[in-house]
Amino acid sequence: MLPLDLYDSIESAWCPGCGNFPMLKAFKEALAELEIRPEEIVVVSGIGQSSKFPHYLKCHTFNGIHGRTLPVATGFRLVNRDLKVVAVAGDGDCYGEGGNHLLAAFRRNPDITLVTHNNQVYGLTKGQASPTSDQGFKSLIQPQGVPYPPLHTLALAVAQDCSWVARGFAGEGEHLKNLYKEALTHKGFSFLEVLQPCVTFNKINTYKWYRQRVYRVAETPDYDPENELWAYQKAKEWGERIPLGVIYRKVRPALEEAYPRLEIKSLARPESTPPVSRLLADFY
Amino acid sequence: MAVDLNILIGGAAGQGVHAISLPLAKALVRHGCQVITRQDYQSRIRGGHLFNVIRVADRPLLSGREGVDLLVALNQETVTLHQGELAPDGVLIYDAAHVKEVPAGVRSLALSHDTLLPGTQAGEIAVNAGASGAVLGLLQVPVAGLTQLLADTFAGKGPEVVEWNEKAATRGQELGEAIPLAVTLAGITAPPEPRLLISGHEALALGALAGGLKFICGYPMTPWTSLFNAVSQRAAEWQVVVEQAEDEIAAINMAIGASYAGARALTGTSGGGFCLMTEGLGLAAMTETPLVIVVAMRPGPSTGLPTRTDQGDLNLVLYSGQGDFPRAVLAPGTPAQGYLLMAKALNLADRYQLPVLILTDQYFGDSQLTHTAPEFPEVAVERALSLETTTPYERYALTPDGVSPRRLPGMGPGLVVADSDEHTPDGHLTEDLSVRIQMQAKRQRKLEGLVQELGGLTFAGAEEAPLTLACWGSSLGPVHEAVTRLNQAGTPARMVHLSELWPFPREAVARALGSAQKLVLVEGNYTGQLNGLLRQETGLQAHHLIRRYDGLPFTPEYILKDLKGIA
Numbered sequence: 001m002l003p004l005d006l007y008d009s010i011e012s013a014w015c016p017g018c019g020n021f022p023m024l025k026a027f028k029e030a031l032a033e034l035e036i037r038p039e040e041i042v043v044v045s046g047i048g049q050s051s052k053f054p055h056y057l058k059c060h061t062f063n064g065i066h067g068r069t070l071p072v073a074t075g076f077r078l079v080n081r082d083l084k085v086v087a088v089a090g091d092g093d094c095y096g097e098g099g100n101h102l103l104a105a106f107r108r109n110p111d112i113t114l115v116t117h118n119n120q121v122y123g124l125t126k127g128q129a130s131p132t133s134d135q136g137f138k139s140l141i142q143p144q145g146v147p148y149p150p151l152h153t154l155a156l157a158v159a160q161d162c163s164w165v166a167r168g169f170a171g172e173g174e175h176l177k178n179l180y181k182e183a184l185t186h187k188g189f190s191f192l193e194v195l196q197p198c199v200t201f202n203k204i205n206t207y208k209w210y211r212q213r214v215y216r217v218a219e220t221p222d223y224d225p226e227n228e229l230w231a232y233q234k235a236k237e238w239g240e241r242i243p244l245g246v247i248y249r250k251v252r253p254a255l256e257e258a259y260p261r262l263e264i265k266s267l268a269r270p271e272s273t274p275p276v277s278r279l280l281a282d283f284y
Numbered sequence: 285m286a287v288d289l290n291i292l293i294g295g296a297a298g299q300g301v302h303a304i305s306l307p308l309a310k311a312l313v314r315h316g317c318q319v320i321t322r323q324d325y326q327s328r329i330r331g332g333h334l335f336n337v338i339r340v341a342d343r344p345l346l347s348g349r350e351g352v353d354l355l356v357a358l359n360q361e362t363v364t365l366h367q368g369e370l371a372p373d374g375v376l377i378y379d380a381a382h383v384k385e386v387p388a389g390v391r392s393l394a395l396s397h398d399t400l401l402p403g404t405q406a407g408e409i410a411v412n413a414g415a416s417g418a419v420l421g422l423l424q425v426p427v428a429g430l431t432q433l434l435a436d437t438f439a440g441k442g443p444e445v446v447e448w449n450e451k452a453a454t455r456g457q458e459l460g461e462a463i464p465l466a467v468t469l470a471g472i473t474a475p476p477e478p479r480l481l482i483s484g485h486e487a488l489a490l491g492a493l494a495g496g497l498k499f500i501c502g503y504p505m506t507p508w509t510s511l512f513n514a515v516s517q518r519a520a521e522w523q524v525v526v527e528q529a530e531d532e533i534a535a536i537n538m539a540i541g542a543s544y545a546g547a548r549a550l551t552g553t554s555g556g557g558f559c560l561m562t563e564g565l566g567l568a569a570m571t572e573t574p575l576v577i578v579v580a581m582r583p584g585p586s587t588g589l590p591t592r593t594d595q596g597d598l599n600l601v602l603y604s605g606q607g608d609f610p611r612a613v614l615a616p617g618t619p620a621q622g623y624l625l626m627a628k629a630l631n632l633a634d635r636y637q638l639p640v641l642i643l644t645d646q647y648f649g650d651s652q653l654t655h656t657a658p659e660f661p662e663v664a665v666e667r668a669l670s671l672e673t674t675t676p677y678e679r680y681a682l683t684p685d686g687v688s689p690r691r692l693p694g695m696g697p698g699l700v701v702a703d704s705d706e707h708t709p710d711g712h713l714t715e716d717l718s719v720r721i722q723m724q725a726k727r728q729r730k731l732e733g734l735v736q737e738l739g740g741l742t743f744a745g746a747e748e749a750p751l752t753l754a755c756w757g758s759s760l761g762p763v764h765e766a767v768t769r770l771n772q773a774g775t776p777a778r779m780v781h782l783s784e785l786w787p788f789p790r791e792a793v794a795r796a797l798g799s800a801q802k803l804v805l806v807e808g809n810y811t812g813q814l815n816g817l818l819r820q821e822t823g824l825q826a827h828h829l830i831r832r833y834d835g836l837p838f839t840p841e842y843i844l845k846d847l848k849g850i851a
Contacts, residue, residue, distance in 0.1 A: 262546075
C-alpha cells in the first residue's frame with residue numbers, strides 16, 4: 001500500500017459536493033492499494049468537468065479535446081505497453097461528441113480502462129441535456145423536456161463484446177474503489193461507467209435519487225457476468241432499479257498484441273533505421 | 285535522333301490498364317530509358333474510362349507532355365477519346381475483342397486471346413501481357429526484361445500463369461517488331477548504376493521509414509490512400525504500427541497519442557478529411573506534440589473531383605485551426621525531393637515540437653519518375669529529446685527559443701503533463717492571464733528558429749532572364765520543362781520553385797523574385813493562393829497568373845500556350 005498523499009496535485013475547481021470528489025478519492029485509494037506509482041500511469045482526458053480529473057491527481061497526463069479521449073489513449077497504448085492507461089470522460093464527451101470512438105474501442109479492445117463520469121447532464125456548459133439524460137429532462141435548450149430516451153451505453157458495450165463492463169456509483173466509495181482496482185488489472189478494454197451526481201445542474205438525478213434505485217448485481221442469485229444475454233438484460237435495466245458492479249466479462253486478446261512491440265529506449269535513441277538501399281530495392 | 289514518346293494505355297476500370305503499364309514502364313527503365321508515368325482515373329471500381337500515360341525519353345524527364353505516339357486501347361471508348369491525340373506516324377494497339385472500329389488511315393495492331401495464347405484459358409492475361417510485349421517490339425526493345433518482371437509479379441499465381449505471361453509477351457513483341465517505326469530504343473543502353481522508377485507517395489513513404497517513422501494512422505481517402513498503402517505494406521518489416529482509424533478525427537488524435545508516447549507519428553488525408561482534422565491540428569500545436577500530416581490535394585470544394593489533381597488547399601493548411609499557432613508547411617516537387625522533405629519534416633516536428641504539414645496532390649502522389657539511388661541518401665534522425673532525469677519536470681518550461689526540453693512518459697520519474705487548455709510550465713490548466721501571454725509568446729518564438737532552417741528554392745533556366753516562372757509543389761516538372769523549351773526557342777526564362785512554404789522564407793524568396801522583370805506564377809487553383817501569400821509576405825506579386833483548375837496536371841504545352849502574348 002502506497003501513501004495516498006503521493007497522488008496529491010493542484011487544487012480542484014469542482015463545485016463543493018460534486019460527485020467527482022468521492023471518485024477521485026476512490027481512484028487514489030485503488031492506485032495506492034495496487035501500488036501503482038504516479039509515474040506508472042497515464043490518464044488521458046477530454047473536455048468537461050470530469051476531464052480535469054488528471055490535473056487533480058499526480059500522474060502522466062494528456063488532457064486533450066472534447067470527445068477525443070479514446071483515440072489519444074489508443075495511440076498511446078499502441079506505442080507504450082508499460083504504463084497503465086486510463087481514459088476519463090464525461091457522458092457528453094464520450095457518448096455524444098466521441099460516440100464513434102467508443103464503438104471503435106469496444107471492437108479494438110485496447111488495454112485501456114475507460115471511466116465515464118455519467119451525471120446525465122452537461123455541467124461545464126451549464127445544464128443542457130446529455131446523451132444519458134432521461135426522457136422529459138428539462139433545460140434552457142429543452143424547456144419542454146428531452147423528447148427521446150437515453151442512450152443505453154452499457155447495453156451497447158455488451159452487444160459489442162466489450163471485454164469488461166461495469167457500473168459504479170460515486171455514493172458508494174468502497175465498492176467503487178474495488179471496481180477501479182478490477183478495471184485497472186483487467187487485460188483489455190475495461191469500461192466503467194460511474195453514476196456521478198451533478199449537484200449544481202441536475203436536480204433530478206441526485207445522490208438520493210440514485211440511492212433509492214441502485215443495487216449490487218452480484219447479489220442477484222447465480223448472476224454470471226459471462227452470460228451474454230443475462231448481461232444484456234442487466235445492462236438495459238434503468239429507471240426503478242439500476243444495477244451496480246461487473247455486468248459483463250468476455251476474454252478477448254488485447255489490441256496491441258496484434259502489433260509490433262516498441263520499446264521506449266529505442267524510440268528515444270533509435271540505433272538503426274531501415275537502410276535506404278533495402279527500401280529502394282522494390283523500385284528498380 | 286532524340287527519343288521522346290508518349291504511350292497511352294486506356295480501358296475500363298478492371299480491364300488491366302495497370303497490369304500493362306506498370307511492368308512496361310519498369311521494363312523500359314531497366315532497358316535504360318528515362319520514364320515518367322501519369323495516372324488518370326475516375327471515382328469508380330469497374331467500368332468508366334481510365335488511362336495511364338508513359339512518357340519515354342533518352343534524357344532526364346521531370347514532366348509529362350501532351351500528345352500520343354502509341355495508343356494501347358482495351359476498349360472502344362479509349363479509341364474514341366484519344367484518337368485525336370495520336371501523332372500522324374503513331375500506332376494503335378488494340379484488343380480486338382473490345383475494339384470494333386479502327387479509325388481510317390491509322391496504323392494499327394490487333395491483339396486477341398486466340399492469336400496470342402491459342403487453346404488456353406488465359407483470359408485477360410493474353411492481351412495484357414501481349415500489349416506490353418507489342419509496345420516493346422515496336423520500339424525494338426528485347427522482351428526478356430519484361431518477361432522477368434512478369435514472372436516475378438505472377439510467381440505466386442503458379443507456373444501456368446507465369447508461362448502464359450511469358451508466351452503472350454513474347455508473341456506480342458514479335459507482332460510489334462514487324463511494324464516499322466521511325467523511332468527506335470534499340471540504341472539505348474542501361475546505365476552502369478540501375479535507375480529507379482518511383483512515385484511521389486512511394487518516395488514519401490521511404491522518407492518516413494528511413495526517417496524513423498514508428499506510427500501511422502489514417503482513414504482511406506483518395507489520393508492520400510496511396511501513401512498510407514505504401515507505408516503499410518512495409519510496416520511489418522520495419523516494426524511500424526499501422527492503424528486504420530474510424531475517421532480522420534480519430535486518426536489525428538491517435539497519432540498525437542502515439543507521438544506523446546514517443547513514436548515518430550504520421551497521419552494524412554485529403555480535402556474533407558483534413559477539415560475534420562483541424563481541431564486535432566490545434567491540439568498538436570497547443571500540447572506541443574510533434575506530428576507530420578500529409579494533405580494530398582484534389583479539387584474541392586466538398587467532394588469535388590475525388591480522383592483528380594489540384595493545388596487548392598494551400599490556404600487551408602496555412603490558416604486552419606482556431607487561434608494563432610506555429611506550424612510548418614512543405615510541398616515537394618519531385619519524388620526525390622519528397623523523400624528528403626519527409627525526413628526533414630519528421631526532424632523539424634521533433635526539434636520544434638509542432639505540427640508539420642506536407643502538401644501533395646494526386647499528380648504528385650501517383651506519378652512515377654525515374655531517379656537514381658544517390659538522390660535518396662541516408663537521412664539523420666534527430667529526436668531532440670532531453671534524456672537526463674530530473675524532477676519535477678516542466679513540460680512547457682519557458683526557454684529563450686521557445687522549445688522546452690521534451691521527455692517521454694515512462695522515461696523516468698518526471699511526470700509529463702500535457703494540456704489543450706492554456707497551461708502553466710508544469711502542464712496544468714490555468715486562467716492566469718499573465719501565464720497565457722508568456723505561453724503564447726513562447727510557442728510563437730519557435731517560428732524564429734524554424735524559419736532559419738527553411739529555404740527550399742529550386743532554380744532552373746537562365747539566371748538573369750527577364751521572365752521568371754514561379755511555382756510550388758507538384759508543378760515543378762511541367763514548369764521546368766516549359767522553361768527549358770523557352771530557352772531552347774530563344775526566349776530567356778527562369779524557374780523558381782518553392783517547396784518550403786511556411787514559415788515563409790521571406791528573405792530567400794524576395795531575393796529570388798524581387799529582380800524579376802516579368803513574374804508569372806503557375807498554380808493549380810483558381811485564386812492564385814501562392815500569389816496571395818507572396819504579396820502578404822514580401823509585397824511582390826505576379827504580373828500574370830497561369831492557373832489550372834480542371835482537375836488535370838499542368839503540362840509544358842499548357843503553360844507555353846498561356847504564356848503566348850506575354851512572353
